Amino acid sequence: MIEVKNINKSFGKNHVLHDFSAQFEAGQVNLIIGQSGQGKSVLTKCIVGLLEVDNGNVLYDGRDFSQMDRKERKEIRKEIGMLFQGSALFDSMTVEENIMFPLKMFTKMSKAEMQERADFCLERVNLSGRNKLLPAECSGGMQKRVAIARAISMNPKYLFCDEPNSGLDPSTSILIDNLIKEITYEYNMTTVVITHDMNSVIEIGDHIVFIHTGRNWWQGTKEEIIKTDNKEIIDFVYASKFMKNLKGKLG
Amino acid sequence: MNYIVSIGKYFGMLRYVFSRPERFKVYHTRTFSEIETIGINSLAIVAILSVFMGAVISLQTASNMDSPLLPKYTIGYITRSSTILEFSPTIISLILAGKVGSNIASEVGTMRVTEQIDALEIMGVNSLSYLVLPKVIAAVFFFPFLIIISMGLSLVGGYLAVTTTNLASHEEFVYGIRAFFKMGDIVYALVKTVCFAFIITTVSSFFGYYTKGGALDVGKSSTQAVVWSSICILLANFVLTQLLLL
Ligand SMILES: Nc1ncnc2c1ncn2[C@@H]1O[C@H](COP(=O)(O)OP(=O)(O)O)[C@@H](O)[C@H]1O
Ligand SMILES: [Mg+2]
Numbered sequence: 421m422i423e424v425k426n427i428n429k430s431f432g433k434n435h436v437l438h439d440f441s442a443q444f445e446a447g448q449v450n451l452i453i454g455q456s457g458q459g460k461s462v463l464t465k466c467i468v469g470l471l472e473v474d475n476g477n478v479l480y481d482g483r484d485f486s487q488m489d490r491k492e493r494k495e496i497r498k499e500i501g502m503l504f505q506g507s508a509l510f511d512s513m514t515v516e517e518n519i520m521f522p523l524k525m526f527t528k529m530s531k532a533e534m535q536e537r538a539d540f541c542l543e544r545v546n547l548s549g550r551n552k553l554l555p556a557e558c559s560g561g562m563q564k565r566v567a568i569a570r571a572i573s574m575n576p577k578y579l580f581c582d583e584p585n586s587g588l589d590p591s592t593s594i595l596i597d598n599l600i601k602e603i604t605y606e607y608n609m610t611t612v613v614i615t616h617d618m619n620s621v622i623e624i625g626d627h628i629v630f631i632h633t634g635r636n637w638w639q640g641t642k643e644e645i646i647k648t649d650n651k652e653i654i655d656f657v658y659a660s661k662f663m664k665n666l667k668g669k670l671g
Numbered sequence: 672m673n674y675i676v677s678i679g680k681y682f683g684m685l686r687y688v689f690s691r692p693e694r695f696k697v698y699h700t701r702t703f704s705e706i707e708t709i710g711i712n713s714l715a716i717v718a719i720l721s722v723f724m725g726a727v728i729s730l731q732t733a734s735n736m737d738s739p740l741l742p743k744y745t746i747g748y749i750t751r752s753s754t755i756l757e758f759s760p761t762i763i764s765l766i767l768a769g770k771v772g773s774n775i776a777s778e779v780g781t782m783r784v785t786e787q788i789d790a791l792e793i794m795g796v797n798s799l800s801y802l803v804l805p806k807v808i809a810a811v812f813f814f815p816f817l818i819i820i821s822m823g824l825s826l827v828g829g830y831l832a833v834t835t836t837n838l839a840s841h842e843e844f845v846y847g848i849r850a851f852f853k854m855g856d857i858v859y860a861l862v863k864t865v866c867f868a869f870i871i872t873t874v875s876s877f878f879g880y881y882t883k884g885g886a887l888d889v890g891k892s893s894t895q896a897v898v899w900s901s902i903c904i905l906l907a908n909f910v911l912t913q914l915l916l917l
Contacts, residue, residue: 465789468793470789470792470793493795494795495795497792497793497794497795498794498795500793502789502790502793504786504789504790505786506785506786508785508786508787508789508790509787510787510790511785511787521794522794524694524697525693525694525697525794525795525796526693526794526795574794
């Protein structure tokens with residue numbers, strides 16, 4: 421479980437996060453949704469420590485990450501997997517080298533064990549046999565899947581995904597969403613997914629946090645989000661005229 | 672004010688670059704691949720430049736020696752002194768600042784804007800020491816070889832230029848090259864080279880690492896890396912010449 425307690429973050433005069441609090445439970449897919457520029461990425465970066473919070477606390481299963489020094493954080497980081505918006509694969513390494521990289525850096529595995537683990541992770545994301553490709557030779561969807569394989573190679577307890585289906589076609593998008601859902605349940609991970617894709621919300625959202633003007637505006641389940649009469653959520657969910665009309669017809 | 676902040680940030684960066692590496696074996700492999708990209712791949716350009724540089728220096732010297740009182744071997748002597756003391760270490764380092772510096776800044780800058788550096792940090796890797804340290808070691812170790820090769824080829828260039836145009840004979844030029852030779856000059860040049868190698872790799876990495884934005888900004892960082900590496904080389908050259916020669 422990850423607890424975020426009253427965090428604030430500003431860049432100069434731009435106050436991005438206001439007293440933000442939320443809880444993300446283990447074994448379920450937690451979504452952070454909201455319009456562009458509302459602070460979703462900043463929030464995740466604060467949680468994983470890529471940005472320092474101005475004040476407030478982030479707790480990983482009770483361990484206060486925000487108070488730790490670099491060395492203590494490193495131990496927690498080994499339990500974190502992250503899927504970046506642009507995949508962030510190391511482009512000088514092959515697919516399998518990307519997956520083996522954290523193993524090489526942080527475990528005492530033998531070459532054969534690493535190979536086995538890489539093959540296992542690739543199979544998990546349906547990319548068996550693509551070991552020797554370079555990231556530049558992979559399609560966007562494949563890159564995302566390799567990035568997932570790399571993120572799970574160290575058996576993380578916590579998984580973060582920043583807009584996992586941006587730039588993907590709807591069917592690939594669903595594939596990635598389901599993959600994230602499956603591995604979350606399979607390994608009982610605490611998964612946090614940033615998205616603004618309503619399909620994903622309905623498909624995989626166990627717990628949903630709606631962020632607006634840098635505040636935790638609303639939270640609940642996917643059943644609740646459809647019924648809510650919160651104005652900002654309705655504007656977000658039914659952004660297009662088509663959807664609005666549809667909602668009107670359905671009552 | 673901005674400059675002072677940047678200088679502080681630069682030295683702050685160096686502290687992380689030289690913190691203890693995580694996995695020695697990984698750094699070992701990385702260093703060898705950097706020797707290839709930074710060092711071996713610069714051999715050709717260094718060779719070509721050096722030959723022509725030496726040729727022009729000796730021709731210039733010969734054409735400016737009007738007085739019949741000056742012995743012909745002066746051409747060889749001046750070619751040797753100027754290439755060893757200044758042209759090879761400083762001019763070649765400036766050229767390398769352009770070639771290697773822009774390469775480093777764009778590589779590291781691209782990794783920054785595509786979040787590859789964030790990916791390293793999330794895994795718990797010290798991205799600065801992982802990315803920058805192998806480059807610094809490779810350059811500090813390999814640039815002296817490049818400069819020695821450059822010195823040799825400059826003299827060959829000078830020799831060919833002067834002898835083929837009959838401005839001096841084989842014996843005269845070779846005698847000039849060997850006249851009043853001090854081993855200290857070579858040491859002096861190599862000390863400078865090591866400093867320049869350090870400047871090029873760390874300054875360029877600095878601009879790459881702290882790139883903000885997108886592809887366009889990587890280009891800007893790359894330009895800044897070359898400009899500031901060159902300025903720092905010239906400043907360091909001035910200081911080192913005073914310290915070492917006087
Ligand atoms: N590194 C940064 N420096 C300054 N401002 C930033 C930085 N990162 C994000 N911001 C600002 O924070 C706000 C929220 O951005 P972000 O979290 O990326 O939005 P999104 O919800 O679309 O992910 C934006 O106004 C953005 O300009
Ligand atoms: Mg974002």
